[in-house]
Amino acid sequence: MSQTLTSEALRPGGGSERTLRVSRRSTLRRFMTRPEVGSLVGAVIVFTVFFTIADPFRSAGAFTNILYASSTIGIMAVGVALLMIGGEFDLSAGVAVVASGLSAAMFSWYFSLNVWVGVLFALAVSLAIGFLNGWILVRTRLPSFLVTLSMFLMLQGLNIGITKLVTGSVSTRNISAMDGFDSARAVFASSFGVAGVEVRVTVLWWMVFVGLATWVLMRTKVGNWIYAVGGDAESARAVGVPVAKVKIGLFMTVGLMAWFSGMHLLFMFNTVQSGEGVGNELLYIMAAVVGGCLLTGGYGTVIGAAVGAFIYGMTRQGIVLAGWDNNWVFFFVGAMLLLAVVVNGWVRTQANKR
């Protein structure tokens, strides 16, 4: 077993007297240092504001709509937050979602296969995109901004180019009459009733993914490694953490989430527009950052990213429900992002003061 030095040998400065002065930080202070605290406060404020000013906001139906809007961003934010904690980010995530939906739709349509074959094909494509991002990153040691920006531009071109080649138009054919569509829709885009309101299945999946990712992050070796490679990759390597594998794995996790989101897109609307998805990658990053993830890596939680996505969902729906001009949504989202970053930083320094 491991060894320890004897306590006699190890009391250089009168250890017992010193340890007496060690005081535990209070529970409140400890809570305040959690990365997602700032976003939780923000969520409560946004909720209260819309709850007060917009009558329709108060209905249960509106709330499930908010949850649905949050989940479409939130599912991707799970992968993006993990990646960001691991010290990288992915600008290709938005178009990767569309690439996934396009692959499934066109593959099963072109070869007249059961849609589940297309779903699996899309899974392979999405994981390959993630792997390629990660592999190029660790091979070239370029910053993820450049690697994923290139991937973003290439995918954007490929999405439209290949779709036009295969279908002759900019969107895929309607696949709703094909074999396996109903069961796939049940998994990716159905809804179910809870207490008289309809809830989209993505909300459920979102919570499952957040729970799973949080467990991995907090309670497994891999989670420890993710924080370590994001915090200080050189140090992590020195103690035996497989840095390259962790980074590639994280990009592939984003790929996995992009696959799921792409499948939702496809089975929700039966067709996929090849030019969509551009700009969404920044919303995923926004959700993660509002939730307390540091852009520089090594810090943050998936729960925070979920709260960030929820704030986005509330703002998006709230502005509509309050009867305001929809164009103001992004102004508020942007202002919120700025505020969240400033407040998060301030809370962190305050709470860490002894």
Added chain:
Amino acid sequence: MSTMTETGTTPTGAAGAGPEKAPLLELRDVGKTFGNIRALAGIGLRVDAGEVTCILGDNGAGKSTLIKIIAGLYRPTSGEYLVDGEPVDFSSPRQALDRGIATVYQDLAMVPLMPVWRNFFLGSELHRGVGPLRMLDVARMRRIADEELRKMGIDLPDIDAPVGNLSGGQRQVVAIARAVYFGARVLILDEPTAALGVKQSGVVLKYVDAAREAGLGVILITHNPHHAYLVGDHFVVIKLGETELDRPRSDLTLDDLTHHMAGGAELDALQHELARGRGPEEGPAHDAAGEGPAVQGR
């Protein structure tokens, strides 16, 4: 894990080992060349259990190359490297670690944003449960890290505090404690006091002393002869890749050490030269010796 079994079969309490016993670690006539550049030549080094061996040298003297050979990062191009009397040929730091040779580097291999206990076990996490439910044994890791650090009496605010919140000395001690806990028999400390203030250096040196008393062999790399003399049992001064001095504490005074460290004969000559221009009020070489390179730079 092999680290565990290794230390299990060779107990660490070897402090009282007689001189007839093979040293924990020995280098014989070790040399290292990079292409046609000779970094080290004819270096001999012996580390016994319960002894602090200090390696001193100016920047570029070859200290880092020497540590890297001992730590398993480089292979020597000539000479022999023995652990417990048997020749070894390490091709990775992991192999050196498995033989109980642990290196605490200047950057400490710690992640500033992570809590102390997560850093303590990073790369060697403890688990409980099986299969897909195999998870970190957080309670045990926190308890052990807490115990180990309390034994040293470092004033930690909280075992959950990020390492970045600790002082330089505390960080250094956490790194040392980690190496010791994971079965180090030989502890290599690379400039542990380089970036620290007087008080923080004291904390680290006390702990070096404690590690010695616990029966570990310690290799302390430093360019501060005052720190070295406080804890060292044996002193090796390296200059331009060769051993300039290799003496036990009993044959050496602090003045000798600082003198050798600062360049010895070279400094005498330099002082002579400078004295001519500046007048006789310049102190003797030994007084200024601690700042030898600075004198040269003026």
